[in-house]
Amino acid sequence: MIKVNTPLDDRAILGLQAGDEVLISGVVYTARDKAHERFIETLEKGDILPFNLEGQVLFYAGPAPAKSGAIIGSIGPTTSYRMDSFTPTLLACGVKGMIGKGSRSEEVRKAIRKNKSVYFVATGGTAALLSQHVVKAKVIAYEDLGPEAVYELELKDFPVIVAIDYRGKDFYVESLKVYSQEKNNF
Amino acid sequence: MRKLQARELTQTVKELCIESNYNLREDVFFALKNSLNTESSKVGCTVIRQIIKNAEIAREKKLPICQDCGIVNVLVEIGQGVLLVGGDIEEAINEGVKIGYEEGFLRKSVVDDPCFDRKNTGDNTPAIITLKMVPGDSVRVTVMPKGGGSENVGVVKMLLPGTGPEGIKSTVLEAVKNAKANPCPPIVVGVGIGGTFDSVGFLAKKALIRNINARNINEKFKALELGLLEEINNLGIGPGGLGGRVTALAVNIETYPCHMACLPVAVNFGCCALRSAERVI
Numbered sequence: 422m423i424k425v426n427t428p429l430d431d432r433a434i435l436g437l438q439a440g441d442e443v444l445i446s447g448v449v450y451t452a453r454d455k456a457h458e459r460f461i462e463t464l465e466k467g468d469i470l471p472f473n474l475e476g477q478v479l480f481y482a483g484p485a486p487a488k489s490g491a492i493i494g495s496i497g498p499t500t501s502y503r504m505d506s507f508t509p510t511l512l513a514c515g516v517k518g519m520i521g522k523g524s525r526s527e528e529v530r531k532a533i534r535k536n537k538s539v540y541f542v543a544t545g546g547t548a549a550l551l552s553q554h555v556v557k558a559k560v561i562a563y564e565d566l567g568p569e570a571v572y573e574l575e576l577k578d579f580p581v582i583v584a585i586d587y588r589g590k591d592f593y594v595e596s597l598k599v600y601s602q603e604k605n606n607f
Numbered sequence: 608m609r610k611l612q613a614r615e616l617t618q619t620v621k622e623l624c625i626e627s628n629y630n631l632r633e634d635v636f637f638a639l640k641n642s643l644n645t646e647s648s649k650v651g652c653t654v655i656r657q658i659i660k661n662a663e664i665a666r667e668k669k670l671p672i673c674q675d676c677g678i679v680n681v682l683v684e685i686g687q688g689v690l691l692v693g694g695d696i697e698e699a700i701n702e703g704v705k706i707g708y709e710e711g712f713l714r715k716s717v718v719d720d721p722c723f724d725r726k727n728t729g730d731n732t733p734a735i736i737t738l739k740m741v742p743g744d745s746v747r748v749t750v751m752p753k754g755g756g757s758e759n760v761g762v763v764k765m766l767l768p769g770t771g772p773e774g775i776k777s778t779v780l781e782a783v784k785n786a787k788a789n790p791c792p793p794i795v796v797g798v799g800i801g802g803t804f805d806s807v808g809f810l811a812k813k814a815l816i817r818n819i820n821a822r823n824i825n826e827k828f829k830a831l832e833l834g835l836l837e838e839i840n841n842l843g844i845g846p847g848g849l850g851g852r853v854t855a856l857a858v859n860i861e862t863y864p865c866h867m868a869c870l871p872v873a874v875n876f877g878c879c880a881l882r883s884a885e886r887v888i
Binding site for chain 1: 648654662670671672715787788841845846850
């Protein structure tokens with residue numbers, strides 16, 4: 422099992438290949454649809470974002486409420502393609518990694534290759550398990566959005582799979598070639 | 608006439624909201640365990656093991672299986688011999704959802720205006736409520752929280768009657784292919800056939816409530832379920848959509864008569880965290 426720490430540097434990213442199982446430790450930031458809209462609005466206005474994007478990892482997620490005494494409630498990935506239209510801009514601004522679930526657009530794949538970044542996927546529907554790998558959590562922006570607020574999370578050995586690597590190799594596409602037994606392929 | 612207090616309905620809905628979000632359905636849990644025997648992909652097996660472990664953690668620590676605790680579908684089948692007293696039935700149901708989502712630390716995901724403001728209602732209400740009068744003097748309450756990822760890839764199509772079972776097969780397979788990883792496979796595929804444009808969607812949802820080991824009682828539809836399951840699993844989408852043999856655990860079909868000019872079909876996806884719970888009061 423490969424272990425990486427955030428913020429991601431080039432050395433870590435170049436060591437990751439589509440299909441690798443990886444454990445992530447360190448700080449990541451949650452952001453869903455609404456937070457992405459606000460990031461882009463802020464950038465367009467030339468204002469400052471709530472955190473420095475350089476080398477950071479965005480986690481497409483909105484947690485369930487934490488029970489008293491707990492660090493966080495269940496938290497897992499939401500469907501990534503809803504963020505596709507915002508992603509190339511954020512990668513150009515320094516974001517190096519994303520954690521979500523599901524395929525990305527061709528534009529995102531190309532932007533990942535261009536900016537030498539990486540797209541990880543976590544398993545949808547495993548939010549209770551994944552919450553056990555969050556060691557710290559606090560809301561740092563957009564509290565008014567409720568579960569869509571931006572949380573700064575510290576992860577410890579958070580299990581993901583590399584879906585698109587820095588060369589733009591897409592594991593969803595590659596694995597279908599191997600496992601599809603359909604006559605007319607996708 | 609048996610009198611039932613509205614607050615008893617509220618209490619039942621509340622408990623079922625919490626129960627369904629913490630405890631993965633047993634039929635789904637054991638199907639996932641069995642699927643490890645058929646899955647040949649290494650990553651696919653990792654994904655299935657994570658889903659199983661997740662269900663165990665959620666049950667033990669009383670945590671939501673998935674952070675998306677869904678919009679709540681509530682089906683209430685009320686015996687004709689029951690008189691509900693002490694409150695409005697829909698209010699009683701929504702009150703149960705509201706309390707359940709607060710006390711159960713469940714995520715509230717419902718927005719009021721669907722198009723412009725999309726402001727979170729803050730208590731996960733309103734629920735999607737279906738009321739049915741049935742013979743008898745008991746009330747069956749079924750609660751199904753449904754997440755957005757699997758709901759978004761659903762399909763309703765009005766086929767020409769002449770396309771027959773082939774038309775239905777290609778509609779279902781096309782929907783699964785387009786859905787890819789998004790409904791969180793291994794999935795359960797709910798298919799509604801017949802009825803009308805509006806009612807066929809509910810048939811597909813009702814199909815997801817049915818135990819996934821129970822095949823359609825009609826032999827032809829049973830064969831269609833099994834045939835579709837095999838073809839879906841030949842697509843290679845696999846657990847998490849990351850490639851493999853186990854894309855679906857089951858295909859459940861529910862049918863209803865329809866107009867001679869129509870053949871409505873609906874596909875509603877159940878994710879690997881397919882949740883529902885029911886109780887008779």
